[in-house]
Amino acid sequence: KKSVLIIGIGRFGKYLALKFIELGNEVMIVDKSEDTMTDLIPLAANAQIGDCTNLEVLNSLGASNFDICFVCIGSNFQTSIEITSQLKDLGAKYVVAKADRELHEKFLLRNGADEVIFPEKESANKAAVRLSSQNIIDFIELSPEYYILETNPLEQWIGKTIAEVDVRDKYGINILAIKRDNQIHQLPSAKHVFRKDEQLIVATNKTDFDSLLNKK
Amino acid sequence: KKSVLIIGIGRFGKYLALKFIELGNEVMIVDKSEDTMTDLIPLAANAQIGDCTNLEVLNSLGASNFDICFVCIGSNFQTSIEITSQLKDLGAKYVVAKADRELHEKFLLRNGADEVIFPEKESANKAAVRLSSQNIIDFIELSPEYYILETNPLEQWIGKTIAEVDVRDKYGINILAIKRDNQIHQLPSAKHVFRKDEQLIVATNKTDFDSLLNKK
Ligand SMILES: Nc1ncnc2c1ncn2[C@@H]1O[C@H](COP(=O)(O)OP(=O)(O)OP(=O)(O)O)[C@@H](O)[C@H]1O
Ligand SMILES: Nc1ncnc2c1ncn2[C@@H]1O[C@H](COP(=O)(O)OP(=O)(O)OP(=O)(O)O)[C@@H](O)[C@H]1O
Structure with a gap:
């Protein structure tokens, strides 16, 4: 803390x-x-x-x-x-x-x-974005247990695809986007191959993220 | 508008x-x-x-x-x-x-x-949540093109699984969680069957969401 x-x-x-x-x-x-x-x-x-x-x-x-x-x-x-x-x-x-x-x-x-x-x-700004669009919600606040955060791929994922690693079922994380060279690529395909120089923007709950951190 | x-x-x-x-x-x-x-x-x-x-x-x-x-x-x-x-x-x-x-x-x-x-x-509150946790980001602001919002399943999805509908590839949306009876179920499995009484919390870009709305 x-x-x-x-x-x-x-x-x-x-x-x-x-x-x-x-x-x-x-x-x-x-x-x-x-x-x-x-x-x-x-x-x-x-x-x-x-x-x-x-x-x-x-x-x-x-x-x-x-x-x-x-x-x-x-x-x-x-x-x-x-x-x-x-x-x-x-x-x-x-x-x-x-x-x-x-x-x-x-x-x-x-x-x-x-x-x-x-x-x-x-x-x-936040109110205007939210109310200007249909149904947009500040998701992070809906579920205090649910985090959206940035993290690195694990060493053992480098060179494998998202599907091969099976991040969702094996690690309980949902990859929303991939950040590389300050560019954000949304909704990466299951065939995306993890690289050392990228950052993952993921949605996950605290428990799964903590155990992910322990695997680093 | x-x-x-x-x-x-x-x-x-x-x-x-x-x-x-x-x-x-x-x-x-x-x-x-x-x-x-x-x-x-x-x-x-x-x-x-x-x-x-x-x-x-x-x-x-x-x-x-x-x-x-x-x-x-x-x-x-x-x-x-x-x-x-x-x-x-x-x-x-x-x-x-x-x-x-x-x-x-x-x-x-x-x-x-x-x-x-x-x-x-x-x-x-938002600053404390963000700074209290490692790497937590207000994802919505990272990418103004990327929305997190709540929507209903399409009629043609009811009774089918997430995998069968293939929401990610066919519709460009990423289902983060499912809301039913005010309960939020995070990271639904690919085998989850869509029901009429649920709300989907999805991540998507504006273009894909607009075309989703047009299919309703
Ligand atoms: N009765 C009124 N009718 C119309 N406008 C009003 C009235 N009373 C106050 N305003 C206007 O509302 C604006 C905001 O008022 P005020 O500064 O009291 O609110 P505030 O919430 O402290 O502002 P801020 O958003 O800067 O924090 C001011 O520009 C003021 O001229
Ligand atoms: N030099 C100082 N040393 C310590 N505390 C101070 C000092 N100057 C102001 N404060 C305290 O900081 C607090 C906030 O100050 P102030 O009301 O000016 O800021 P504000 O940003 O308008 O507040 P708010 O968060 O309510 O909008 C007050 O409780 C005040 O007593």
């Missing part, structure tokens, strides 16, 4: 913390105001009150120890960029920042964010 | 309008302030300036003619509930409202919203 640092417990930060905790991850929450954290404190692995634009406070968090650091302060451009940039300087491995407009997105990416999330834009 | 009414051109409303337009839908935008709409006016099918808590203004929009009506006013609880409720009274077919906190979500659903979107919560 992962260790996650979440700075800024607004609405986005709070739901982020709750979901990471629900999924069994170790979460540390930080906010300058204690009130935002009261409900979460019994659930979080660690909690700290402090202003993260203060370098001493930020230093004390041990940011480089976390798998992922989040900066969830959308409404203050300067603060969020400052904190994002400092986290990177302190050796944070992966920094995800929340933006509240496109300009904000741009500057965060230029100043240390490995990834930026802009909730209004993301959920508006 | 669909006809969409979007009331409230804040950030969520703006990206919603842009994406629906990009996907070829007919969009009417409404806001009490003209500035929010200037960039969109050349692209939208229709635009109106007006306060939608004013019943005359709301009446003039012809809400019942649209496939979907959106109320994208997150920061004013009363206004968004008022407008949502009025739209339903005016015969709107499907009303989607934006909420900015859980209480807001609850009241919107109780007062006319067929569906509520809470961007901060939705994108926080």
Whole structure:
């Protein structure tokens, strides 16, 4: 499981913390105001009150120890960029920042964010795609046990066809597409031969994927 | 394609309008302030300036003619509930409202919203699920041509097995799961026999799905 640092417990930060905790991850929450954290404190692995634009406070968090650091302060451009940039300087491995407009997105990416999330834009796009089309569903959410993910072919599959390996029955995975040289080839035929340089995009359940990982 | 009414051109409303337009839908935008709409006016099918808590203004929009009506006013609880409720009274077919906190979500659903979107919560949950797990990807976004959606078996498939129908090669669709009585059965075997009362969750590209629809 992962260790996650979440700075800024607004609405986005709070739901982020709750979901990471629900999924069994170790979460540390930080906010300058204690009130935002009261409900979460019994659930979080660690909690700290402090202003993260203060370098001493930020230093004390041990940011480089976390798998992922989040900066969830959308409404203050300067603060969020400052904190994002400092986290990177302190050796944070992966920094995800929340933006509240496109300009904000741009500057965060230029100043240390490995990834930026802009909730209004993301959920508006998703809603339009889903409602614009007949019956389109966000399948991943239908079945929390069912994953769609990217993985490499097993060594023992290289040179064999999908049919020969019999991935569906032998391994419980469904190959949706094959990615090679950044190109995606959908619904590969059963005669497709596995190659070392490709990535498989598969649908599978957690149990089967875990046992697949154990076979690597 | 669909006809969409979007009331409230804040950030969520703006990206919603842009994406629906990009996907070829007919969009009417409404806001009490003209500035929010200037960039969109050349692209939208229709635009109106007006306060939608004013019943005359709301009446003039012809809400019942649209496939979907959106109320994208997150920061004013009363206004968004008022407008949502009025739209339903005016015969709107499907009303989607934006909420900015859980209480807001609850009241919107109780007062006319067929569906509520809470961007901060939705994108926080999605980010946590994706980053909590190794390699999990939001596959739908990888390939905008590739859809995951729900559909019925064709009449001519009923009573036959997946293998007999040869859905993958003959129809270009990949059956991820079968839904029956609200239960989801993942990765159905090739021997599964199609029944009239089930829903198929499939992965396919737009072209193949369109031709599938034409065979119904
Ligand atoms: N310098 C700081 N150090 C620590 N926490 C901070 C700092 N500045 C703001 N915060 C906290 O971050 C949280 C989120 O901030 P803010 O409300 O500005 O962001 P937001 O993105 O608009 O929030 P939401 O997720 O609700 O949309 C607040 O609880 C606030 O107390
Ligand atoms: N009564 C009204 N009639 C028409 N438009 C309105 C009305 N009230 C608010 N609006 C418009 O709705 C838009 C969005 O409102 P507001 O900023 O309150 O929502 P928001 O959900 O916080 O926005 P965002 O999508 O940016 O997060 C604004 O452009 C505003 O002018």
